[in-house]
Amino acid sequence: DTEVTQTPKHLVMGMTNKKSLKCEQHMGHRAMYWYKQKAKKPPELMFVYSYEKLSINESVPSRFSPECPNSSLLNLHLHALQPEDSALYLCASSQGNGELFFGEGSRLTVL
Amino acid sequence: GIQVEQSPPDLILQEGANSTLRCNFSDSVNNLQWFHQNPWGQLINLFYIPSGTKQNGRLSATTVATERYSLLYISSSQTTDSGVYFCAGAYYGNNRLAFGKGNQVVVIP
Numbered sequence: 001d002t003e004v005t006q007t008p009k010h011l012v013m014g015m016t017n018k019k020s021l022k023c024e025q026h027m028g029h030r031a032m033y034w035y036k037q038k039a040k041k042p043p044e045l046m047f048v049y050s051y052e053k054l055s056i057n058e059s060v061p062s063r064f065s066p067e068c069p070n071s072s073l074l075n076l077h078l079h080a081l082q083p084e085d086s087a088l089y090l091c092a093s094s095q096g097n098g099e100l101f102f103g104e105g106s107r108l109t110v111l
Numbered sequence: 112g113i114q115v116e117q118s119p120p121d122l123i124l125q126e127g128a129n130s131t132l133r134c135n136f137s138d139s140v141n142n143l144q145w146f147h148q149n150p151w152g153q154l155i156n157l158f159y160i161p162s163g164t165k166q167n168g169r170l171s172a173t174t175v176a177t178e179r180y181s182l183l184y185i186s187s188s189q190t191t192d193s194g195v196y197f198c199a200g201a202y203y204g205n206n207r208l209a210f211g212k213g214n215q216v217v218v219i220p
Contacts, residue, residue, distance in 0.1 A: 031206060042197055042210035043154070058208060088152050098142040098201060100208060102154040 003027050004092050004103035012109045021106045023074040023091030031055075032074040033100070034066060035090040040046060043090055049074060081110045113138050117198060117211035124218045129186045132196055132214045136179040140200030143210070145183050148195040157183070157196075188218045205206055 004025045007070035013019050023032065031050045048056035049068040057066075063085075065077040074091055091103040114137035124130055134145075145157040158165050162176040169189075172183040185192055195213040 025209075032204060033206070037152075042212055045207060048206045050206070094206070096210070097159070098203065098206065099156070099159040100144060100199075101156055102146070103153075104153045107152065 002100055004091055004093055006089075006103035006106050008106060009104065010107050010109075012111065013078065013081065014111050015083070017081075018077070018079045020078065021076040021089055021091075021108075022102055023076075024072055025091075025093040025101070025103075026045060026072055026102065027095070028071075029093035029095050029101070030071060031094045031098075032068060033092040033094070034064075034074070034076050035092065035102075037088040037090060037105075047076075078108075081108075083110050086110045112207065113140060113200060113202075113209040115198060115200060115209050115211035116130075117196075117214050119214065120212065121215045122217070123174070124185075124188045124192075124216065126188060126190060126218055126220050128188050128218075129184070129219055130188060130216070132216075133196075134181045134198035134200075134211055135182075136181075136200050136209075139179060139202075141176070141203040144198065144199040144208070145172055145181070145190040146199065147192075148197065148213070150194060154197070174209045177215065185216075188216075190218045190220055192216060193218045 034046040037043045047066040067075040088105045092100045116135045158172040164173045199208045199210045201208045
């Protein structure tokens with residue numbers, strides 16, 4: 001079982017909706033990540049939080065808004081998404097050596 | 112940034128066969144991982160292996176850091192080994208892990 005938990009597993013939303021993806025880890029890791037993965041492609045980095053501060057934003061459109069309420073939680077707020085934003089969204093956390101541990105992912109469909 | 116090349120891109124195996132997947136890096140890395148993505152999308156951490164050799168059951172991995180490549184061995188393959196295998200690497204302290212395009216493995220009974 002993964003120690004990084006993501007909810008919901010599946011999400012369908014319209015282009016005018018506001019929704020959030022949630023991620024939780026209890027491994028004491030101080031870095032947390034959001035990745036986006038399209039079919040038959042490798043994961044693409046979106047955001048990195050280190051010690052609860054945003055350290056990397058890979059020029060992600062503002063319709064994606066990350067939030068790190070504490071060292072165990074990471075959210076991704078979604079608003080006014082486009083159909084091309086449909087993808088698998090993966091959360092990950094890492095320890096000091098950078099070893100990544102991924103959650104099971106949230107599969108998003110934008111209608 | 113670091114470029115990661117994986118080979119072969121696609122592999123079809125008869126159940127019980129052995130195989131080797133390869134990952135080449137354009138530059139030195141000291142964080143190197145192998146992942147298996149199952150058909151449901153979950154990325155499972157197989158090995159953290161910046162150098163040396165590790166084994167876990169039927170899987171083993173070897174990284175030759177000085178030559179910037181890593182190998183993943185699958186022995187006595189099973190249908191549950193099907194999926195996509197990704198390798199990824201980064202410099203120590205760099206949170207931008209560079210992923211290869213993956214090896215699509217299909218094990219047929």
